[in-house]
Each structure stands twice: as structure tokens, then as C-alpha cells.
Amino acid sequence: MGKKNIGMKVVCENRKARHDYFIHETYETGLALQGTEVKSLRAGKANLKDSYAMIKNGEIFVENMHVSPYDQGNIFNHDPLRPRKLLMHKSEIVKLFAKTREKGFTLVPLKIYFKNGKAKLELALASGKHNYDKRQDLHEKAAKREVERALKDRQRY
Template identity: 60%
Template sequence: MTKKHKKIVTENRKARHNYFLEDKYEAGLVLKGTEVKSLRLGRAHLKDSYARIIKGEVFVYQMHIGEYPFAHYENHAPLRPRKLLLHQQEIKKLYGKVNEMGFSLIPLKVYFINGKAKIEIALARGKRKYDKRATIRKRDEKRDLDRALRNT
């Protein structure tokens, strides 16, 4: 049994603030060589990125992978759509939830497991402004309670 080594490249920290996250899925990424090299250097971010299901295939949009600085030619476009590799049953399940229940597909993390680039996507429902305020209020109350318990 091999041990899985996980190296996180980038995270979408705003996703937990802006969405209620439901189910999470791990998917492979179809990348070019310069994109993989850029990811290994940590030159990526997921701000404002999202995934869509088109003709039975899942693509991630607005995921920025910076150009590889040592490539002289054949460099990739930083914001090109990238295909995600998921099982057909997972794609059908996601398609049903996205179309019927009003969920969105939001990328959470990009990481390497045993040398393979993976992305974690989540089914998410958008938070309203009052939901965000309630979340902040709960977090502040918990922090104050923890401080009070620690100081006594």
C-alpha cells in the first residue's frame, strides 16, 4: 500500500465565505506541459473560477495558471478552459443537481498526489449577505468563548 503525498498548490479561501459547500469531488486535470511546470512553481490561483458541464464533460473556467517563465515558445494561455476528469456517474449526478437545484460547481483546491495534478470541486449554493454576516457573528462568538475559557 503506497502512501499518498499531497502537495497543495493553491486554495480558494473565499469559497467558504461566499458559498454553502455541500458535496466535494476530486477530479484530474487535463494540462499541457508548461501548465504542469507552472503549477509545480505555485503560479496559480482560483479566484473567481467556476466549473461547467458541457456535452457530458466538465470544464473549469477562469482558473489562472501563470505562464512558465523558462519556456521560449509553446507557452499556454493563462485563462484557457481546462477539462476535468470525472467518472460518468459523477458527471450525471452533478449535472442533475446543478440544473435542478440551483447549485454551482466551485473549485476549492489544486494539488498534486503522487505526481498527478488534481482539483477539488464542490457543489455550492451561494450565500446571501445576511448569511455571511451570521457566519461571521458565529465565528466571533466562538473565538470570544474560547478566549474566555483559556483565560480562566
């Protein structure tokens, strides 16, 4: 038996989520996938834009996550936008269910990655930002960049 690749290989990231939401907590979940979906993920063909997670009947599913059909797949290829079950402990799901019932909280996927050969999804408990919050973040980012640029120029002389 060969040694599995140890470490993390990020497949895709939802960068817009950090811009649109305040991230309160993150969770690592497993993904219940079909064979061709795993091959597509390994090729890096996934998109988390506009995806979200919801809890139905004590199970948690990710919706609107696009995994492109596998190129060498045949009639057994998967539906690109099908809801995919997330694998979490029951106690964590109950806790998340209680939190999402509070006003303004939602479950947002942040990234998909492979850890020790298994597909994982980083799920965040988040609340939405207003436009003024987003502008504030952009101003802070610009100020930080300006300070770093000034320090870099200062070190040159």
C-alpha cells in the first residue's frame, strides 16, 4: 500500500463569502460524493459561488454547489447542481440548527479541499454584512496597504 498524500490540497474557495458575511464559527465537514464527482474535484472543477447549506430532517445539505461533470465520465455522470449531503456529528448539526433559527445567521461554504485523501468542506456560521460594513472593510484594507507601502519605501533608503 502506498502512502496517502498528507496535508491539504485546496480545490476551490468562496472568496466572496468573506466579503459578504461576518464569519462567526467554522466547521470541517465531510462530503458524500459519487465517484465521478470526486474525479472532477481532484481536477479542480468546482464552484462555491452562490452556494449555501441547509438543514432538513436532521441532516445537512449543501445546495447550489457546482461540480462540473467529469470529462471521461459516461452515462453514470452526476448532476452538476445536485444537493450534496454533508457529514457531521448529530450534536453539531443540532447546535447549528439552533443557531440558524436565530435572526440573521446562515450556513455558508467557504472552501473545498482534500485532507489525507478525503474531500472536506469548510462550513461557516455567518451573518450578512450591510453595504456600509463592506465599505468599512475596503477602507481598512486600503489603509493597511498604504501603511505597508510606506514601510517598504522607508526600508529602501
